Amino acid sequence: MKKATLVLGASLKEDRYSNIVIHRLKEKNQNVFAFGMQEGTIAGVPVDVQLKKYSNIDTVTLYLNPMRQEALYGYIIDLQPRRVIFNPGTENDVFAKLLQEKGIECEVACTLVLLATQQY
Template structure:
């Protein structure tokens, strides 16, 4: 399976980012959780800041538009195949930057996509 970076990862099991990480891992997807919280999800350490990461297929966003600008340059360097804008993360500026860089933009819910086998 291809690697998914979860931006906004948290060790809090009541949060959607945690549930997405858990379900992705349970389905055999390699996950890289990145967030401001410390902790682990499915045996993976939550990375802080803007870490060096291997090739990424998908970034699934769980941070609001107000917190995204600090990650723009890093996300474009990571150069995923696609970015999933989960509900509440929609951001026209990042969408524009991603499309200009040749990154596919998906407006959707990672959890719903996984449940419907459309991930």
């Protein structure tokens, strides 16, 4: 099965970066899952409002501020992604240290820029 990206903090609002990144990932034929506060669909991707045990998650890209991330530390670590991307405004040194201790790569970067520059 193809590895996937999980967008945490997905917004149904079309002007939000989390929404735009889902569109861009789908344009690049990436397998995408999304979790947000409001149920709906973005670019054909259902936005889950309940945390699920996804499998084959390669990348978790965060669109949640550090305070909201705290409740998800264990959940994200249990997914065993290869990497977690801290998008602008989501930087979290405490969580990054925990992830690195578990062998999970951390990147402080903009997923949209990574996609646009072929670095994703």
